[in-house]
Each structure stands twice: as structure tokens, then as C-alpha cells.
Amino acid sequence: MNTHGEVATFETDQASCDGRERLIRAAVEKAHPNALRVALYQATADPALAAMPAERKPFWGGTYYQVMLADGDVEVLRRKALDYLLSNPAATNELPSDVVLRRYMEIFNGGVVDDFTFAMGKEELSFEDFPRGVDWESEPSQNAKAAFHVIIIGAGAAGLAAAVQLDRLGVPYTVVERNAGVGGTWWTNDYPDSRVDIVSHNYQLSFMRNYPWQHYFATQPELKAYFQMIAETYDLLDRIRFNTELVEAQWDEETASWHTRLRHADGTEQTLVGQVLISAAGLFNQPNLPDIAGIESFKGRIFHTTAWDHSYNPAGKRVGLIGVGSTGAQLVPALARSAAALSVFQRSPQWVGKRDGYRDRVDAEVQWLFDNMPYYWNWYCFALFHTMFDIEGLQTYDRAWQAAGGFVSERNDLLRENLKEYVGAKVGHRPDLARHLIPDFPPLAKRLIADNGWYDALLRPNVELVTEGIERITPSGILTRDGCHRDFDLIVLCAGFRTNAYLWPVRYEGRNDQTLEQAWEKDGARAYLGMTVPNFPNLFIVYGPNAQARAGGLMAWLEIWVRYAVKSIAMMIENGVRSMDCRPEIYEDYNKRLDHTLEECIWGGAKSYYVNEHGRQNTNMPWHPRDYYNWVRKPNFDDYRLR
Numbered sequence: 001m002n003t004h005g006e007v008a009t010f011e012t013d014q015a016s017c018d019g020r021e022r023l024i025r026a027a028v029e030k031a032h033p034n035a036l037r038v039a040l041y042q043a044t045a046d047p048a049l050a051a052m053p054a055e056r057k058p059f060w061g062g063t064y065y066q067v068m069l070a071d072g073d074v075e076v077l078r079r080k081a082l083d084y085l086l087s088n089p090a091a092t093n094e095l096p097s098d099v100v101l102r103r104y105m106e107i108f109n110g111g112v113v114d115d116f117t118f119a120m121g122k123e124e125l126s127f128e129d130f131p132r133g134v135d136w137e138s139e140p141s142q143n144a145k146a147a148f149h150v151i152i153i154g155a156g157a158a159g160l161a162a163a164v165q166l167d168r169l170g171v172p173y174t175v176v177e178r179n180a181g182v183g184g185t186w187w188t189n190d191y192p193d194s195r196v197d198i199v200s201h202n203y204q205l206s207f208m209r210n211y212p213w214q215h216y217f218a219t220q221p222e223l224k225a226y227f228q229m230i231a232e233t234y235d236l237l238d239r240i241r242f243n244t245e246l247v248e249a250q251w252d253e254e255t256a257s258w259h260t261r262l263r264h265a266d267g268t269e270q271t272l273v274g275q276v277l278i279s280a281a282g283l284f285n286q287p288n289l290p291d292i293a294g295i296e297s298f299k300g301r302i303f304h305t306t307a308w309d310h311s312y313n314p315a316g317k318r319v320g321l322i323g324v325g326s327t328g329a330q331l332v333p334a335l336a337r338s339a340a341a342l343s344v345f346q347r348s349p350q351w352v353g354k355r356d357g358y359r360d361r362v363d364a365e366v367q368w369l370f371d372n373m374p375y376y377w378n379w380y381c382f383a384l385f386h387t388m389f390d391i392e393g394l395q396t397y398d399r400a401w402q403a404a405g406g407f408v409s410e411r412n413d414l415l416r417e418n419l420k421e422y423v424g425a426k427v428g429h430r431p432d433l434a435r436h437l438i439p440d441f442p443p444l445a446k447r448l449i450a451d452n453g454w455y456d457a458l459l460r461p462n463v464e465l466v467t468e469g470i471e472r473i474t475p476s477g478i479l480t481r482d483g484c485h486r487d488f489d490l491i492v493l494c495a496g497f498r499t500n501a502y503l504w505p506v507r508y509e510g511r512n513d514q515t516l517e518q519a520w521e522k523d524g525a526r527a528y529l530g531m532t533v534p535n536f537p538n539l540f541i542v543y544g545p546n547a548q549a550r551a552g553g554l555m556a557w558l559e560i561w562v563r564y565a566v567k568s569i570a571m572m573i574e575n576g577v578r579s580m581d582c583r584p585e586i587y588e589d590y591n592k593r594l595d596h597t598l599e600e601c602i603w604g605g606a607k608s609y610y611v612n613e614h615g616r617q618n619t620n621m622p623w624h625p626r627d628y629y630n631w632v633r634k635p636n637f638d639d640y641r642l643r
Contacts, residue, residue, distance in 0.1 A: 021086065027365040028081045031376065033074045034067050035383045038108045039375035040081050042096070043089065049077070054110035056390075059356065066387045067110055085373060092374050095127050108382065116626035117389070119633075123206060124385040124556065125378045131206045132559045134165050134566045140573050145170050148573050151260060151274035152176065153506075155240050156184020158280035158542040158558040160227060161205055163236050165566040171573070174272060175236070176262060178245035182231045184282055186223040189327075191305040192334040194220035197326065197355065197450040200362075202384040202553035205230065210370055210377045216357045217450070248507040249277060251537060256578035256643070258538065275578075276538045278565050279503055283543045283619070286498040286505075290322060293472040300476070302491040305331065316340045317489040320478050322470070324350055325609075326449050328494030332463075333453035335492070342463045343486055345470060345478070348607070349439045353419050355450035384553070389625060391551040395444055396600045408442045408602055415443045426455035433458060436467050441606035500524060500612035500619070502545055510536035511581070524612040528582040528590050528639070529632055530621065531561060537579035537643075538572075540565035546594060548620045549628065560632055568635045580640040597622035 028036070034054060041049040052073040056065040069077065096104065098118075105113045105121055113121070123131040150166055152159045155177035166173045179187045196203050200213040200222075208230060214222055231237050243265035250259045258277045263269050287306045289295075295302070303309050305327050319339040321328060324346045336342050370377040393411035407413050420438060427434045437455075439446075458465055468480040477487040498504065502525040508516045514535050520526060527533050530547025531540055541547075542561045549557050572580060603610045603617045610619040621628060 021082075023365060023368060024082055024085045026363075027369040027373075028078045028085070030363060030366050031078075031081070031369055031373075032380050032383050033069045033077060034108055035379035036081055036369075036373070036376060037069065037077050038104055039373060039379045040077070040084060041107060042104055042379075043092075043374045044080075044084060046080065049080070050107050052077070054108070064387050065390050066383065067108065081373070089374060098122075101125075101127075105382075108379070108386065114626065116629055117386070120389075120552075120556070120625075120629055121382055121385060125382050126206045126209055127378060129207065130168065132563050133168060133207070134563055134570055136169065136570060136574065138574055142170070144573055146172060148276065148569060149173065149274045150276045150278060150569065151258065151272060152278045152280055153246050154184055154280035154282060155179070155182040155227075155231070155236075155242075156186070156280060156282055157205065157227065157555060158282065158562055159184070159278075160230050160234075160236060161559050161562045162278050162280060162542070162566065163239065164207065164230075164234050165562060166569075167234065167236070169566070169570060171569060173239065174274070175240040176244050176246055176260075176272075177240050177242050180242050181224075181228065182237075182240065183224045183227040184280075186220055186227065188306045190220050190224075190310075191308040191327070191331055193330060193452065194327075195330070195452075196223060197330075197358075198553055199384050201381050202388060203555050204553075205555055206559060208233075212367055212370075213362050216360050216362060217355070246506050248509070249539075250509045251511060251539075253511060256537070276540070276565075276569055278540045278542060278562075279544075280542045280562075281503065281506075283548070286501055288495045288498045290493060290495045292322075292470055295473045297475050298473050298477075298491060300489050300491065302493065304493040304495065312490065314339050314490055318487060319343070320345065320486065320488040320491045321494060322478075322491065323347075323494035323496065325494065325496050326447055327496065329449045329454045330452045331492070331494060333457040336457040336460050336463045340462060342457075343466050343478075343488070344458070344463065345466045346436070347469070349437050350446060350449050351419050351439055351443045352423075352437075352449040352451050352454050353443075354422055358450050358452060385556070388553060389551045391625075395550055395602055397602065412442055412444065412602070419443055422451075423455070426451075427459065430459065433465060436465060439606075442602055445602045445606040446608040446610070496609055500609070503541065508536065508539070510539070523614040523616050524618045526587075526591050526618070528587045529564070529628075531564060531632075532582040532587075532640075534582045534584045534587050537581040539581075540568065545618050546621050549625055550621065550623070551625050560629070564632045564635055571635065571637065575637075577637075577642045579643045580637070583639060583641055586639045594622060 037049050037052060040046065052069055054067045054069055057068045058065050101122060102113065102118050105118060148171055150171060150173040152162050152173055152175045155175050159175055160182060163173060163175055181187055196218050200216055200218040203218065204211055211226060244262050247261045247263050252259055257273050257275050260272045261269055262272055287304045289304065301309065301312055314335060315338040317339055318341045319335055320343045321332060321335060322345045324344060329350065329352055332344055393409040396409065398409035401409050407416065423434060423437050427437060457463055466480060468482045471479045471481045474485065477485055479485045503516060512535060516536070519533060525545035527541055527544045530544040533539065542558060542565065568580065598604065598617055601622050603620055610617050612618050
């Protein structure tokens with residue numbers, strides 16, 4: 001009797017089983033414990049899992065807190081998860097009821113969750129195909145839909161989300177995109193080592209479930225591919241006019257429509273008429289070119305990070321880099337590794353802190369868990385949402401704390417100390433350098449920058465930090481105010497964007513021949529809820545004035561703003577409304593309350609892209625996310641003049 005084949009087969013099967021178990025063990029070890037616990041509880045209803053106590057623990061230098069389990073409970077959880085996954089559980093897409101879902105959230109939270117956490121958390125969980133989808137309340141005729149053509153400006157995340165929403169409703173639209181492809185800021189920001197500083201699984205659209213991110217903080221090529229996949233998956237490309245920019249838009253009261261002038265790459269122009277305009281051009285769409293004397297005289301290579309010349313190799317070159325905001329600090333390490341000499345020109349220091357896992361890849365084991373553990377991906381995304389919204393005491397003044405000698409608040413001051421300790425740990429042995437790297441403003445008064453190797457790069461022998469102000473750019477280099485001249489082959493401009501020039505340079509003309517420049521000439525751009533402006537009917541601004549939320553992932557808010565705009569369109573069609581614009585008294589009251597609330601926020605004290613030329617902070621919203629979320633879940637027609 002020949003048993004060699006049977007033995008070989010057994011050994012192969014055994015090896016396969018052993019390999020699978022090793023894979024699952026590794027995956028479970030790398031899982032987010034609390035997300036895994038709730039996912040496993042949802043799958044098994046094991047009461048021991050629900051009984052595990054959870055507590056808040058700080059991370060990212062005290063910026064945020066996350067709900068975690070005790071070490072002993074984590075080990076028990078891992079054993080239970082291993083046993084469950086080894087049993088080959090059947091895939092399930094069961095959608096829990098709201099009562100049951102709230103119970104799951106309370107288990108995750110270790111206590112009661114408020115209505116805001118439940119409502120927005122349900123969307124972030126993405127158990128539904130379109131958790132922020134817009135549906136008809138009373139579907140109109142095809143003729144009624146066809147009469148409302150929507151023009152979307154921009155094919156970045158917001159523009160694509162708007163196109164998907166309108167597609168679902170059957171409302172016709174055209175997307176106008178000045179670039180040659182989709183992705184918006186992630187199409188243009190392709191400088192070396194460009195990546196997002198928000199966790200990838202919190203920087204995604206809710207209707208694209210379980211996208212296989214390669215990094216925990218996605219790189220620019222990944223993000224570009226992500227948006228391309230969205231456009232292809234939802235068949236959007238044929239309705240996007242690439243290499244086309246909007247030059248001007250004029251409201252016609254008689255026909256209740258916007259007449260737009262478009263310019264193509266070859267200089268030819270055409271008119272496109274639509275009943276509604278959704279401006280999804282975004283906040284970071286117009287590069288800021290620094291106003292430095294002599295900049296036009298430089299004979300070497302000079303370019304802004306948004307216009308990176310990939311044909312130019314900086315290896316072995318003398319490089320000057322101007323600006324150390326998010327882009328500059330992110331770019332410095334890559335240039336430091338290749339340039340013969342790199343001079344970093346810093347006007348003022350920034351808070352640059354550790355971001356756990358900032359350059360880490362998503363391991364195959366982790367992706368396996370996303371793909372094979374029921375509900376784990378959903379609860380992992382919820383965990384990120386839950387963490388990002390814990391902002392109490394970070395961005396507002398605690399007057400009692402200040403009266404007792406504190407700077408801002410207990411939590412913000414703790415963050416400041418943690419960041420100072422981090423700087424000390426990195427460059428404390430170089431006091432000559434360290435003293436130039438501690439800002440005089442509180443953390444989060446400007447954007448907190450992720451350390452991409454910034455401090456390590458500054459310690460390299462071929463890198464110098466220049467804190468003396470720039471006098472002028474010369475034909476061969478840069479002259480600083482102390483009389484020192486440095487020669488360069490390349491100057492890189494990391495001057496950011498003209499974030500306060502909302503919708504610029506497009507000329508928008510609304511009712512009574514009023515332009516947006518005229519409407520905003522007093523103290524800069526304003527809008528009701530960050531989206532609408534009186535006398536500019538049927539114009540919805542996505543990521544508009546004072547709309548940047550105090551907490552949460554940007555993609556979620558982009559979807560929420562888009563939902564508001566598309567719901568408005570649906571309600572107009574259903575109710576036979578031709579135009580809607582914000583009532584002036586509503587607009588004025590909202591902005592009066594906004595200004596008053598901003599007085600308690602920390603953003604106005606430091607020069608940054610948050611503050612406009614009038615000295616007013618018109619980028620961030622002062623409202624707590626729970627309040628603003630409720631205001632924008634559904635448009636209130638009472639706030640608008642309807643015609």
C-alpha cells in the first residue's frame with residue numbers, strides 16, 4: 001500500500017494550516033484592540049467582550065485621546081478573535097438597527113454616546129452603500145430633472161462626490177476641471193515625498209468601502225490613483241471637461257440660470273449654461289507666490305511645489321528652500337538626501353510633532369483582517385472618527401486657566417509641553433538649532449505639522465537652517481538682511497496657497513450686477529454655513545469661508561457640504577423652486593455669531609493662512625462640530641429666499 005502521496009498531502013495541508021494560523025495571529029496582533037472587540041462582539045454577541053472596561057489614553061503628544069482596553073483584556077480578545085477566525089466565519093452584510101448600533105457604539109465608547117456621535121458615527125461606519133446619499137422624497141418627472149443642469153467646478157474629492165450624488169438622482173451635470181486629470185490638489189501637489197497628514201482610513205469617501213491603502217498616511221501617487229478609481233468606478237470621466245477652466249459666471253434672473261465662460265487649454269472659449277453652480281474648487285487651489293524683491297531675476301531654476309519640474313534632478317545641486325509650513329517641512333528630508341547643500345529659509349518656526357505610523361505601510365496581515373474579519377474595517381474607521389472628534393480644550397481659551405497663570409487651557413498647554421519635549425529629544429543637543437525651532441504661539445493656532453524627518457534632516461551636515469530674513473533674490477542666489485549671500489542652482493518655493501482668495505480668480509456676478517469681490521470687500525470672504533451668499537442664487541461653495549471644521553476628517557465634511565448642496569437641488573426640483581439664495585438677515589446674524597464665537601478660539605493670534613489681509617480669521621469655523629453638523633444635515637428653506 002503506497003501512503004507516500006497521502007503523507008505528502010497531509011504535510012502540505014498541515015503546513016497550509018500552520019501558515020494560515022500564523023497569518024491570523026499576526027493580523028490579530030496588529031489590530032486596533034477596541035475596534036476588533038466591537039467587531040467580534042457584533043459577529044458573536046459574546047457578553048465577555050461587552051464587559052471589558054475601556055479607558056481614554058492620550059496619543060500624538062496629547063493632541064488626541066483614544067479609547068483602549070487593559071493589556072490583560074487585549075490578550076483575551078486576541079485569543080477569542082483567533083479562535084473565531086480559524087473557524088472560517090461566513091461573510092455577512094447584515095445592517096444593524098439603530099438601537100443595536102447605538103449599543104455597539106456605547107460598548108466601544110465605554111459609556112453613553114450623544115446623538116451627534118451616533119448620527120455621524122453611523123455614516124462613518126459605512127454599513128450602508130451610500131451613508132450620506134441623497135434620495136428623492138417624491139421623485140419628479142424626467143423632464144423636471146432634465147430642466148436642472150448642474151455645473152460642478154473641480155474634479156477633486158468634492159467634485160467627484162457631487163457627481164456621484166447627482167448621478168444617483170438622475171440630475172444632469174457637467175464637471176469643469178482645469179487639470180488634465182482628477183484629484184484636485186492631489187493632482188498638482190506631486191513634489192517628492194508628498195503625502196497626506198490625516199490617516200488614510202479617515203481620508204476617504206464613505207461610498208468607497210475598504211479601499212486597499214498602501215500606507216497609513218497615503219502618498220500623493222496613492223491618492224491620485226484613488227480618485228481615478230472613483231471616477232472610473234462610477235463612470236464619471238465622460239462628463240468631465242478636462243483642461244478647461246471657469247473664467248466667469250454671471251447670474252441671469254430672467255432664466256434663473258448661471259451663464260459661464262469656459263476657457264480651454266488652447267485658449268478657445270465657450271459658454272455653458274446651468275441652473276446651479278457647485279464650486280468644488282477647494283481651499284488649496286491657487287498657489288501663493290512670495291512677494292520677494294528680485295524673484296524674477298534668478299538665472300537658475302525656480303519653481304513652486306505645485307509646479308514641480310520632474311525633469312530637473314536636484315542631486316548634487318545647491319538648493320534653497322523658502323517656507324517651512326506643512327509642505328516645506330515635509331519636503332526638506334527628501335531634498336536633504338539628494339542635494340549637495342540645502343539652505344532652509346524659515347521666517348518663523350512651526351510646531352512639528354510626531355505622528356505615529358506616518359511613513360508606515362499597511363501590512364498584508366492588516367489588510368487581510370480588513371478583508372476577512374466581519375465588521376472590523378467599519379469599526380476601525382469608526383475608531384479614527386471617534387478619536388478625531390475629541391477636541392475639548394484644545395482650540396479654545398480657558399479663561400480661568402489663564403487667570404491662574406496658564407497660556408491657553410490645560411489640554412493645549414499639555415500639548416505644548418509634549419511638543420517641546422519632542423523637539424528637545426530630537427535636537428536638544430544642539431541648542432543653537434533648538435532655540436530656532438520653538439514657536440511663540442500655542443499649538444493648533446497654526447496647522448500642526450507631522451514630522452516627516454524634519455528634525456533629522458536639519459542635523460545633516462549638508463543642511464543649514466537660515467532664520468535671517470530675506471532681503472532679495474539675486475540672479476545667482478539669495479541675499480539675507482545680514483548681508484550674507486548664498487548661491488543656488490535651484491530655489492524651491494514652499495509658500496503654500498492663497499487660501500483667503502476664495503473662488504479667485506473667477507469672476508462671479510450675482511443679482512443686481514454685484515460681484516463676489518464687492519460682496520466681500522469689507523473684511524474678506526463670508527458665507528452662511530460656509531456655503532451660500534445672499535444675491536448669489538443657486539451657488540453652493542464647498543469648503544468655503546470659515547468652513548474648515550475644528551475636528552474630523554476632511555473627506556467627511558466634503559461629503560456633508562456636497563449633501564447639503566445636492567439636497568437643496570433635490571428640494572428645489574421637487575417643489576418647483578427655480579432659485580434660492582440666503583436671506584440677508586440670516587446671513588448677517590450667522591456671521592455676527594461666528595465673529596463673537598471666534599473670540600474664544602486661538603487662531604487669530606498667529607500669522608498664518610487662517611488669517612486674511614484684513615486681520616480676520618476666515619478659514620476655520622468656531623462652532624463645535626456637533627452643532628454645525630446638525631445645522632447642515634438638511635437645508636432649511638426658511639433660511640432662503642425662494643423664487
